[in-house]
Each structure stands twice: as C-alpha cells, then as structure tokens.
Amino acid sequence: MALLTPEDLANMTNALVENDRLITELTDYSLDGLCRKIYGTVPRNEKIAIIPVTAGNGIIGSFSESLLFTVQHFGMDGFITENTDVAGYYEAVTNGADIILMADDLAYIAHNLRNGKIAHNQICTGRIYAEILCHAKDYADDKDVLVIGLGKVGTPALETFLNEKQNVYVFDVDSKRVDEILTDYPVFKYDPAKEPKSFFKIFEATPCADTICESALKENSIVSTPGIPLGISDELIEKYKVRVVSEPLGIGTLSMLYDVF
Ligand SMILES: NC(=O)C1=CN([C@@H]2O[C@H](COP(=O)(O)OP(=O)(O)OC[C@H]3O[C@@H](n4cnc5c(N)ncnc54)[C@H](O)[C@@H]3O)[C@@H](O)[C@H]2O)C=CC1
Ligand SMILES: N[C@@H](CCCCNC(=O)[C@H]1CCC=N1)C(=O)O
Numbered sequence: 001m002a003l004l005t006p007e008d009l010a011n012m013t014n015a016l017v018e019n020d021r022l023i024t025e026l027t028d029y030s031l032d033g034l035c036r037k038i039y040g041t042v043p044r045n046e047k048i049a050i051i052p053v054t055a056g057n058g059i060i061g062s063f064s065e066s067l068l069f070t071v072q073h074f075g076m077d078g079f080i081t082e083n084t085d086v087a088g089y090y091e092a093v094t095n096g097a098d099i100i101l102m103a104d105d106l107a108y109i110a111h112n113l114r115n116g117k118i119a120h121n122q123i124c125t126g127r128i129y130a131e132i133l134c135h136a137k138d139y140a141d142d143k144d145v146l147v148i149g150l151g152k153v154g155t156p157a158l159e160t161f162l163n164e165k166q167n168v169y170v171f172d173v174d175s176k177r178v179d180e181i182l183t184d185y186p187v188f189k190y191d192p193a194k195e196p197k198s199f200f201k202i203f204e205a206t207p208c209a210d211t212i213c214e215s216a217l218k219e220n221s222i223v224s225t226p227g228i229p230l231g232i233s234d235e236l237i238e239k240y241k242v243r244v245v246s247e248p249l250g251i252g253t254l255s256m257l258y259d260v261f
C-alpha cells in the first residue's frame, strides 16, 4: 500500500485548484460538475466528520487537514474530530455527522450513516481520473486509451473505460497481472516493442516515476494520473505539450463523497 507523505500533500491546496481549472478546460465540466454527472448525486448539507486514525503507520501529517480543505473548498460542512480512532468515531456520531471520512493504511473510506452507502478511495479515484479522460472534448471521437498500472486504482479505471466504450490498451511490469487482466477483460495488450502505438489519452496509476515512455505520447496528449510520484518526466511534458491531471488526495476524495450522497 503506497502511503502518502506530508511532502506529497505540501502543495495539495494549489494542486486541487489548478487541476479543477484544467479539468474544466479539458471537459467543459468542473470537477464538482463531473462528479454530479457520473454519480447522479448532489450534496444536501450533509455534515462530514473526518476521523484521524492512529492504526499501522499512524497519523500522516496534513492528511486530515487536506480532507477538511477539500470538503470546505467545495462548499460542504466538515470537521475533524478532536479524538482519534474509536473515541473519534463516537465524537463524530454524537456531534451529528452524516458522513464519516477515515483511513488506515489499507483503506480510506467514506461512509454515509443515513443511507448506508460506503465508498473506497482506490475505486473512486480510478473512476474519476478515468472519467476525466472519457470527457476530454478534444478527443471525444478517439476511443483509444492506454492504462498503465493494473492495481487497486488502475483496475477500477479500466472498468470505467470499458463501461464508457473505450478501446483499452493495458500495460503493467507484472506480466502475470497483465495475463490475468487479458483473461478477465476485453482489452488489448500494449507492447511497444512489438507494436508501437501512441495515444492522446493515457491513464497511469503506479508508484513509480517515468512509467510513460516517449513512444506512447502524441503532441497534446492528456495524461490523467493519480500515481505518486508523477509517471511522466517534465522533459516529455514540455516536448509533447502534455496536459497532466495529477493531484494527491482531493480529487479522489470528492469522487468518494459524490459516490455516497
Ligand atoms: N492521487 C490520489 O488521489 C491517489 C493516489 N494513489 C496512488 O496511486 C498509485 C497506485 O496505487 P494502487 O493501485 O493502490 O497500487 P497497486 O500496488 O495496487 O498497483 C500498482 C500497479 O502498478 C504496477 N507497476 C509498478 N511499477 C510499474 C511500472 N514501472 N510500469 C508499469 N506498471 C508498474 C504494479 O505492478 C501494480 O500492478 C500509488 O502511487 C498510490 O499512492 C492511490 C490512491 C489515491
Ligand atoms: N491513518 C492516517 C491516514 C492514512 C492514509 C493512508 N492511505 C493513503 O495514503 C492512500 C489514500 C490516498 C492515497 N494514498 C491518518 O488518519 O492521518
């Protein structure tokens, strides 16, 4: 499980605002508007409690604060409990929370206490970053998309692309995982050595840098990636004028909230 660090979150507030602007430019939907469209839900003044959790590697500096920024930035009512863990859960519920946000090292969830809906960060993150590419207006007629990283975030992204009738090409360094995916899903294996192919739309979700090779890029490609660190070099971004949607926590969090409204 790749855990965030306080350094990953240091520029999160700017990144959320900048990426919202880029998403609007690329799709004609604001991030908020795109979440409303894909989930078919709207916020109704729910009270959102953020509970710090000390399990495992423990509390990550700025994590709870980053969630509170996201909740408030999109006009919702949130608070961080003073207590952590079970005492924090009790504090959240007795203070009227409608939705709980909390994370240990294995799962980051949103749970709506009123309607019972529950959302998982890895699923909602894969989904929203994929939907951003599916709604890219410049490439509405180009159905080809490359998915790099077929893990807990990349697999829900792949499923989203298939639901949106995209032609999905997949790549992962774990060839066993590629074989599993090729067996389970109607997708194409991306093998640049055998069949070079470039894409206007690339999704990446790996914990590695430089995973997007030059031969996969076209001029003005869009890379939509929750992956940390960033999977494309500054040099290639500049050379191919790549638009990059990449943010450490807020985009995925908003997707989770709309999934449980
Ligand atoms: N920005 C955000 O909101 C979020 C970011 N993340 C980040 O997304 C990344 C992926 O997370 P998970 O899917 O949970 O990880 P995972 O470990 O389940 O999957 C990662 C996949 O990438 C593959 N991979 C590793 N190195 C590669 C390379 N060089 N080229 C191609 N494939 C490679 C692995 O074989 C694995 O299948 C992590 O960096 C995680 O921190 C996760 C959740 C939210
Ligand atoms: N228990 C800690 C939070 C732990 C979060 C670990 N999970 C990640 O870092 C995932 C979530 C999105 C990207 N990676 C706290 O309450 O401060």
Ligand SMILES: [Mg+2]
Pocket: 125, 226, 247, 248, 249, 250, 251, 252, 253
């Ligand atoms: Mg995010």
